[in-house]
Amino acid sequence: MRSELLALRAGHVFDGVDVRRSGMVLVEDGVIRDVDFTGAAPPEHAAVTDFGPDGWLLPGLIDAHVHLCWDGTKDAVAHVASDDHEAVLETARASAATTLATGVTTVRDLGDRDYLALALREQVPPTERPDIVAAGPPITTHGGHCHFLGGEAEGADALRAAVRERAARGCDVVKVMVSGGMMTPGSDSMYQQYDRSDLRLITDEAHRLGLTAAAHVHAVPAIADVVDAGFDTIEHFSFLTPDGVDLRQDLVDEVVRRGTFVSATVGMMPGTTPSAPAVVARFAALADAVAKVIASGARVVPGTDSGISPGKPHGVYPYGLMQLAEWGMPNSDVLRCATTEAAKAVGRAGRKGVLLPSADADLLVLGSSPLDDISAVTDIRAVYRAGHRVR
Ligand SMILES: [Zn+2]
CATH class of the missing domain: 3.20.20.140 (Metal-dependent hydrolases)
Incomplete structure (x- = not known):
């Protein structure tokens, strides 16, 4: 049985390389299914979590x-x-x-x-x-x-x-x-x-x-x-x-x-x-x-x-x-x-540290901008590991 499709949205996304203004990451069966920066609506059957305009979504x-x-x-x-x-x-x-x-x-x-x-x-x-x-x-x-x-x-x-x-x-x-x-x-x-x-x-x-x-x-x-x-x-x-x-x-x-x-x-x-x-x-x-x-x-x-x-x-x-x-x-x-x-x-290129389709759904959500102040990495809103929210 497949796990539920999650749609995670945030006002800012760091994909492992670049910072994007607002985006959505789709997660299923422990991996990232898709990443969207076009502002598309979540799929109808997805469970949506929106971390709001101040949220920063990044790879774990x-x-x-x-x-x-x-x-x-x-x-x-x-x-x-x-x-x-x-x-x-x-x-x-x-x-x-x-x-x-x-x-x-x-x-x-x-x-x-x-x-x-x-x-x-x-x-x-x-x-x-x-x-x-x-x-x-x-x-x-x-x-x-x-x-x-x-x-x-x-x-x-x-x-x-x-x-x-x-x-x-x-x-x-x-x-x-x-x-x-x-x-x-x-x-x-x-x-x-x-x-x-x-x-x-x-x-x-x-x-x-x-x-x-x-x-x-x-x-x-x-x-x-x-x-x-x-x-x-x-x-x-x-x-x-x-x-x-x-x-x-x-x-x-x-x-x-x-x-x-x-x-x-x-x-x-x-x-x-x-x-x-x-x-x-x-x-x-x-x-x-x-x-x-x-x-x-x-x-x-x-x-x-x-x-x-x-x-x-x-x-x-x-x-x-x-x-x-x-x-x-x-x-x-x-x-x-x-x-x-x-x-x-560490030998995990492509699977970890990126928000790309088929990468592992290990994710971190912050409540403020780590670009403005790196100590924002302690302002944790959520942690996902293998597609499961663990914090
Ligand atoms: Zn040591």
């Missing part, structure tokens, strides 16, 4: 970097490392529900434990969570960054096997911890965990199997190897040095030339400070680096790293968009990078 938003299994407390690492499967899965379920309520209808999970993001995708109905693009446990060295998630692999054979296991389990993307990181006791962000030939092997194997590849990287020499190895998205891209931040414009230019996505992990809850002292000490320099990356024309997409700390709980995404605007991205570009561009970055 996309977070390119989350950790659903992490609970966003100061003990997030201990919890995700030590809690039993049921408890971690419950954390992921709650994280997903919170995220969906903020209008984020697709997430890319770049680090679960024991493939629990895949379990969540199988066990929880689509209307209770965002769509999940999953990496499984990040590939890391023995005792390396986030080793407690279960993704340790070193050497050509083990790395190839790790990529194949992720493909076989149904992951969409391979996440590699190229630098050390700040969340893991004993790990050093300056330290490079894999060399250029390892990185090439991983990206080649991922691409051969139809997966994309995402690199966690902070240190400058490691960024050079990541760019060369052909990763699809670069996470953080922070150009850290032992005493500061050293943006290498030649590497930014190469990223622009290649069209590599930069998943800048943006967004902090108001009134909080970053949990890592290295970030606190470098915050102004990091903000300046992101501003320069944006100004250089790189394909920056919003990832948040939500879940890792109290400053980055699930639901922090709107503050990430505000931060991009604050750091020089025009509001219209913020909307594009949160929808069509992010959909391309």
Whole structure:
């Protein structure tokens, strides 16, 4: 049996690329049937919802970097490392529900434990969570960054096997911890965990199997190897040095030339400070680096790293968009990078982030203009996931 035909109307529509004055989106069986900007009357049998002249209808938003299994407390690492499967899965379920309520209808999970993001995708109905693009446990060295998630692999054979296991389990993307990181006791962000030939092997194997590849990287020499190895998205891209931040414009230019996505992990809850002292000490320099990356024309997409700390709980995404605007991205570009561009970055182009026939009916309705003020992304009137109104 077909589901009811919905006709959603609003005074303003952002279709993923352009802003239109008034429009109507027809939804049936979880997908967009048609989009009309001619002012046509709704079909007679449609159930009409009109969000009025001030309403803004747009595609559901996309977070390119989350950790659903992490609970966003100061003990997030201990919890995700030590809690039993049921408890971690419950954390992921709650994280997903919170995220969906903020209008984020697709997430890319770049680090679960024991493939629990895949379990969540199988066990929880689509209307209770965002769509999940999953990496499984990040590939890391023995005792390396986030080793407690279960993704340790070193050497050509083990790395190839790790990529194949992720493909076989149904992951969409391979996440590699190229630098050390700040969340893991004993790990050093300056330290490079894999060399250029390892990185090439991983990206080649991922691409051969139809997966994309995402690199966690902070240190400058490691960024050079990541760019060369052909990763699809670069996470953080922070150009850290032992005493500061050293943006290498030649590497930014190469990223622009290649069209590599930069998943800048943006967004902090108001009134909080970053949990890592290295970030606190470098915050102004990091903000300046992101501003320069944006100004250089790189394909920056919003990832948040939500879940890792109290400053980055699930639901922090709107503050990430505000931060991009604050750091020089025009509001219209913020909307594009949160929808069509992010959909391309996470491998869901055409299905997510656009209002076009046959795209998934994941939609967000705002009560005021995000073009005038990007904080309108918190002025939520409705959220639809797979054609169902969930808020
Ligand atoms: Zn992360």
